[in-house]
Amino acid sequence: MSARLTGGMAWLFYPLTAATMLFVLAPLAVIVAMSVSANAFAAFPPRGFTLAWYGRVLADPDFLSSLSFSAMLAAAATAGALLFGLPAAFALTRCAVPGREALRVILLSPLIFPVLVVGVALLRLFSDWNSNSAPFNLLIGHILVTTPYVVRTVTASLLLADLSLEEAARTLGAGWFRVFRRVTLPQIAPGVAAGTLFAFMVSFDNYPISMWLADAQYVPMPMLIYRQVASIFTPAVPATSTLMILFAFVVVVLMERLAGLRRAMAM
Amino acid sequence: MRRRQVLGAALPLVFIRGATAAPRSIQVGIYTAQQGEYVRKQIIPKFETDFDCKVFTTEGVTLTQIAALRATRENPRYSVMFMDDIGVELSKRESLIDPLPADKLPNLPGVLPRFMFYDGYGAAFAISTGGIVYNPQVTKPLASYAELWEPRFKQKFLMTTPKFTQSLYLLIAAASLITGKPLKEAQYEIDSVWPKMAELKPNVVSTYENPSQVMMVAQGQVELAGIEYSKNLFPYTVQGAPLDMCFPKEGTFAGVNCLTFVKGGPEPDLAAAFINRMLEPAVQQGLAAATLTSPSVKGATFAPDIAKYIAYPESKMNEMGLFTADWTFINPKRPAWLEKYNQVFGS
Amino acid sequence: MTATIAQSQVFRVSAARWVRKPSSAVLMGVGLALPALCFLALFLMIPAVRLIAAGFLTQDSRGALGGPVTLSHFTHFFATALYSHVLVVTLRISLWTAALAAVLGYPVAMVMTRSHPAITRIVTFITIAPLIVSVVVRSYGWQLILGNGPAGLLNYVLLSTGVIQTPLRLLYSETAVVIGSLHVFLPMMVLPLASALGRIEPHLEEAARTLGMPAWRVFHRITLPLSLPGLAVGFTLVFSLTAGSFVTPAMLGGTNAQMLGNLIDQQITAVYDWPFGATIATVLVAIVVSVNLFSMRVLDGKRRASA
Numbered sequence: 001m002s003a004r005l006t007g008g009m010a011w012l013f014y015p016l017t018a019a020t021m022l023f024v025l026a027p028l029a030v031i032v033a034m035s036v037s038a039n040a041f042a043a044f045p046p047r048g049f050t051l052a053w054y055g056r057v058l059a060d061p062d063f064l065s066s067l068s069f070s071a072m073l074a075a076a077a078t079a080g081a082l083l084f085g086l087p088a089a090f091a092l093t094r095c096a097v098p099g100r101e102a103l104r105v106i107l108l109s110p111l112i113f114p115v116l117v118v119g120v121a122l123l124r125l126f127s128d129w130n131s132n133s134a135p136f137n138l139l140i141g142h143i144l145v146t147t148p149y150v151v152r153t154v155t156a157s158l159l160l161a162d163l164s165l166e167e168a169a170r171t172l173g174a175g176w177f178r179v180f181r182r183v184t185l186p187q188i189a190p191g192v193a194a195g196t197l198f199a200f201m202v203s204f205d206n207y208p209i210s211m212w213l214a215d216a217q218y219v220p221m222p223m224l225i226y227r228q229v230a231s232i233f234t235p236a237v238p239a240t241s242t243l244m245i246l247f248a249f250v251v252v253v254l255m256e257r258l259a260g261l262r263r264a265m266a267m
Numbered sequence: 268m269r270r271r272q273v274l275g276a277a278l279p280l281v282f283i284r285g286a287t288a289a290p291r292s293i294q295v296g297i298y299t300a301q302q303g304e305y306v307r308k309q310i311i312p313k314f315e316t317d318f319d320c321k322v323f324t325t326e327g328v329t330l331t332q333i334a335a336l337r338a339t340r341e342n343p344r345y346s347v348m349f350m351d352d353i354g355v356e357l358s359k360r361e362s363l364i365d366p367l368p369a370d371k372l373p374n375l376p377g378v379l380p381r382f383m384f385y386d387g388y389g390a391a392f393a394i395s396t397g398g399i400v401y402n403p404q405v406t407k408p409l410a411s412y413a414e415l416w417e418p419r420f421k422q423k424f425l426m427t428t429p430k431f432t433q434s435l436y437l438l439i440a441a442a443s444l445i446t447g448k449p450l451k452e453a454q455y456e457i458d459s460v461w462p463k464m465a466e467l468k469p470n471v472v473s474t475y476e477n478p479s480q481v482m483m484v485a486q487g488q489v490e491l492a493g494i495e496y497s498k499n500l501f502p503y504t505v506q507g508a509p510l511d512m513c514f515p516k517e518g519t520f521a522g523v524n525c526l527t528f529v530k531g532g533p534e535p536d537l538a539a540a541f542i543n544r545m546l547e548p549a550v551q552q553g554l555a556a557a558t559l560t561s562p563s564v565k566g567a568t569f570a571p572d573i574a575k576y577i578a579y580p581e582s583k584m585n586e587m588g589l590f591t592a593d594w595t596f597i598n599p600k601r602p603a604w605l606e607k608y609n610q611v612f613g614s
Numbered sequence: 615m616t617a618t619i620a621q622s623q624v625f626r627v628s629a630a631r632w633v634r635k636p637s638s639a640v641l642m643g644v645g646l647a648l649p650a651l652c653f654l655a656l657f658l659m660i661p662a663v664r665l666i667a668a669g670f671l672t673q674d675s676r677g678a679l680g681g682p683v684t685l686s687h688f689t690h691f692f693a694t695a696l697y698s699h700v701l702v703v704t705l706r707i708s709l710w711t712a713a714l715a716a717v718l719g720y721p722v723a724m725v726m727t728r729s730h731p732a733i734t735r736i737v738t739f740i741t742i743a744p745l746i747v748s749v750v751v752r753s754y755g756w757q758l759i760l761g762n763g764p765a766g767l768l769n770y771v772l773l774s775t776g777v778i779q780t781p782l783r784l785l786y787s788e789t790a791v792v793i794g795s796l797h798v799f800l801p802m803m804v805l806p807l808a809s810a811l812g813r814i815e816p817h818l819e820e821a822a823r824t825l826g827m828p829a830w831r832v833f834h835r836i837t838l839p840l841s842l843p844g845l846a847v848g849f850t851l852v853f854s855l856t857a858g859s860f861v862t863p864a865m866l867g868g869t870n871a872q873m874l875g876n877l878i879d880q881q882i883t884a885v886y887d888w889p890f891g892a893t894i895a896t897v898l899v900a901i902v903v904s905v906n907l908f909s910m911r912v913l914d915g916k917r918r919a920s921a
Contacts, residue, residue, distance in 0.1 A: 004728055009829045016721035021740050023718070024797065027755030028744060030767065040506045041482060044758045044767070084653055087646035095643025104910070105903070107650060110658055111851065112902045114858040114878055117895045120338060121661030127339040144657050147650060152851070156806055156843050160813040190809045198805060201745035207861070212335070215294065215325050225748040227326060231300040232502055233479035241751045248746040252739050330883045337886065422762075428864075430884040472762075473786040473868025477750070488761055602885040609877075610696045614703070614870040 028245060035238035042233045053239040062224060063240065070221040073135070074203040077142035081199045084143065085150030086192070093158040111148045115208035118144065123212040134215040141209040146202050150195035157191025197255055292321035293346040293534045295541065296332040298524060300478070301502055302393065302558045309553065314544050320537055329354040330430070336363045336529065343531045346538035352523040353432050355389030356594035364388055364527045371539035374546035377564040379581060382523065389525035391563040392545045393554060396578050396587065397436050397520030398512045399493040400481050400500055406490050408513030412440040415491070420470045423490040425483060428474040429608035433494040435597060436520040438464070438604065443517045450518040450590045454597065457604065465611050474612070485509050496522040501559040501576045518588035519578070669892035679888060687893040701897065704857055704873040707788055711795040712853040716845060719803035726804070727812040741804050749798055753865040756794045760784040760866070791867040795856045802855060803848035810844025811837070843913060850909045854902045874898045
């Protein structure tokens with residue numbers, strides 16, 4: 001169990017955190033307020049109160065198909081990011097691979113490249129290869145931009161993991177997989193959990209890549225929202241965003257249940 | 268023949284023609300907002316039934332659509348692309364599109380001659396008008412573009428981003444102001460317009476890309492926005508927002524949405540049939556009424572409450588001074604002018 | 615006992631410790647990294663090299679790239695005051711955003727890792743939830759809050775409580791972009807930091823306290839240094855992401871806070887000057903890579919120093 005914040009530190013950190021939380025919530029509160037407005041257009045301050053817009057959004061087939069597509073894409077991209085990123089993080093921190101610095105730069109480079117440019121470059125690439133399947137192209141693009149997050153967070157965790165425990169386990173005769181599963185993995189759980197959460201969320205809200213690689217049948221949420229905002233900006237758009245916040249809540253709770261995020265972080 | 272899904276399982280079907288063959292399909296690039304929705308929900312389903320095919324659409328603005336065409340030049344994915352007249356010039360020059368196959372388009376002769384572009388490479392299907400957005404409850408409509416420069420609008424003008432075609436209209440209007448020439452001639456004098464644009468800077472609060480930002484005019488945060496297209500604005504007006512558009516005396520800019528035939532695109536016959544469908548009188552009438560844009564064909568009629576928003580028929584267009592620019596002259600100069608725009612209006 | 619644990623907590627260059635024979639460890643390392651490397655080489659490296667190369671080529675009127683090889687795009691970039699100015703603005707906004715993210719994010723991360731589970735859950739959710747809300751919609755929310763004039767929400771609150779007399783001009787300024795970017799990228803600081811903080815062995819701090827160290831000293835001498843990797847990760851991440859962004863600067867900064875991302879966006883979508891767009895992208899990448907390398911150097915230096 002990590003030490004609880006007490007004394008002078010608590011007096012300093014709790015109020016600061018509360019203020020930051022208010023900062024984070026402010027525009028979200030505005031958005032939620034706009035979503036219940038009875039106006040024909042999204043305006044602030046809202047006039048009247050109605051939940052009708054939510055009904056309209058939930059009944060919209062475009063919204064539902066977009067939501068499920070984005071969720072599946074994000075899940076698949078996260079799986080891909082873990083598949084590539086976890087071993088890579090290990091290679092970076094545990095093995096004396098020559099040219100580690102260069103390797104690290106390469107692995108983290110998708111974060112460095114302007115996403116807009118990556119999107120167009122991928123479009124060109126897929127076109128040259130005659131790869132016309134939008135879900136496939138989107139998956140590649142999303143794995144590309146989410147893997148670095150996994151690598152980063154897992155590397156940070158690995159650096160802090162206690163190697164002597166692993167050594168002890170090995171000298172006691174445990175095979176490398178057993179050591180990994182029983183000793184290493186629990187220690188890096190926060191890094192893996194954080195990376196997974198990041199990857200999912202980043203993929204879900206990714207606009208610059210999706211913009212170039214999506215097509216008519218496969219419309220990720222950010223594009224749907226952008227399209228609606230550019231169209232007529234009714235309270236349906238803030239309603240959609242509020243539903244997204246609820247969705248985020250569900251995802252975070254799920255992560256907690258499955259990966260013990262809270263427990264791992266609070267230790 | 269051309270299009271294969273990478274993940275698809277179509278391989279064995281290739282050898283079994285006929286019964287199990289997938290229906291023909293084309294990809295079309297359409298516009299966003301209400302017009303896009305109308306095309307998707309009203310025009311396409313009927314076309315799909317009539318021709319037993321699937322039409323897949325991607326929505327976008329002219330520039331992203333052209334960027335997509337450029338990126339897929341070697342293996343074109345699209346068969347038909349909607350774009351502004353400015354894009355037709357660009358695409359023709361870069362060999363991205365072919366001339367419209369007139370022999371397969373029986374409805375083509377119905378299009379007004381002024382709406383055929385660049386030797387038959389583009390045919391208009393919807394025209395909006397470009398002007399200045401204002402709040403009729405707060406501001407009087409502008410009689411002349413010169414009023415835009417007046418001190419009473421200090422920090423009250425939201426300007427369209429130089430990324431969009433409309434920004435070029437503003438330059439042409441400014442050129443007309445300083446030279447005193449009509450828009451048609453003034454457009455060749457844009458290079459001298461920058462000192463005048465610099466004078467506009469105090470009035471410009473910012474640039475915007477998203478049409479929904481016109482709501483700032485309705486909410487009183489700015490007084491004027493533009494130059495904007497009627498098709499983006501009038502849907503708000505019709506719904507009761509305190510927004511309207513004015514067309515100063517120098518002239519009304521035409522936002523022309525065109526149909527083009529992608530070079531080397533899949534299913535050319537189906538593509539031609541789709542273009543033909545878009546030009547059908549009944550479709551033109553329905554589209555115009557629903558999206559408050561002018562049709563490009565002769566002989567459409569509208570109820571008075573819709574007609575007031577539309578520049579139609581041709582006599583009204585002439586009255587309004589509907590103006591399309593010489594894009595052949597302007598397009599090559601665009602990169603330099605974009606830079607000047609940034610320099611003049613940047614911090 | 616304490617000494618051993620303390621020693622194990624100190625950073626080590628892990629290359630020094632493995633149990634297998636060196637050559638098989640290298641092989642395993644290469645094998646582990648290979649899938650990711652191939653993936654990236656194929657889908658990022660090749661397009662990236664093509665992009666950087668494009669900055670040195672010429673584009674003809676058809677839009678095709680080819681010879682002659684030229685430095686004209688780069689000289690144009692550095693010779694024109696506009697672009698140097700945008701470069702400076704980008705750096706300034708990105709550094710401010712990253713710094714503020716560190717200052718605001720640290721308490722949040724501390725609270726996340728050292729509180730009652732219920733508080734942790736709430737803080738985690740509030741921090742992460744915005745990630746899933748479209749950046750366009752969020753920026754719109756900020757536009758309404760930071761609106762200039764008495765109608766802006768913030769101004770309304772401050773004016774009616776008498777904190778200020780005249781409305782603040784926040785919207786369409788660099789400050790607004792920093793605020794908006796901070797809002798978007800704060801989770802990118804908090805989560806790596808929390809991950810690092812959560813793994814600090816509590817016995818260390820407890821031991822120091824029982825030895826009589828005041829709480830702030832414990833923080834300063836033990837917690838802060840041990841959380842440095844997380845802090846560095848967060849800082850460079852927020853910096854990199856802010857430097858390449860274009861939606862928030864467009865909506866909250868307008869003409870007064872144009873960033874390199876906006877210029878690239880213009881070049882690619884409006885004028886399709888691929889070489890010049892590539893030039894700007896290369897400059898952006900160079901900046902971000904430098905900052906990343908610098909922070910990695912500093913981090914490794916600290917790590918080796920305390921080994």
